[in-house]
Amino acid sequence: MKDRGDHVGAVAVLVHPDFRRQKVGCRVxxxxxxxxxxRWRLLQYTTVAENVASQRLALRLGFRMYSRERVWWV
Incomplete structure (x- = not known):
């Protein structure tokens, strides 16, 4: 993460199945x-309702749920 003033970015963390349950995602x-x-930035963690493991990781790291959204795909 390079400091670019007020820049807001998004990061996705995907862990290969061979490395899951080894705390790789948690460390990242x-x-x-x-x-x-x-850097005085706000980090937003987004996951889908079905990904319970991802939700647990977020809670373990101190993230708190502030909204639920319905996403529609075409």
Whole structure:
């Protein structure tokens, strides 16, 4: 994450199935959250309702739910 003033970016973290349940995603998201906090940035964590593991990871790292959205695909 390079500091570019007021720039807001989005990051996706996808873990290959061979490396899941080894805390890889947790370490990556924790590092991104640390970098965002040290640069006075707000980090938004987005996941789908069906991804319970992702929701647990977010809660474990201190994220709090503030909205639910319905997403429609065509």
């Amino acid at each position: 998201v924790a590092t991104l959250a640390f970098l965002a906090r040290t």
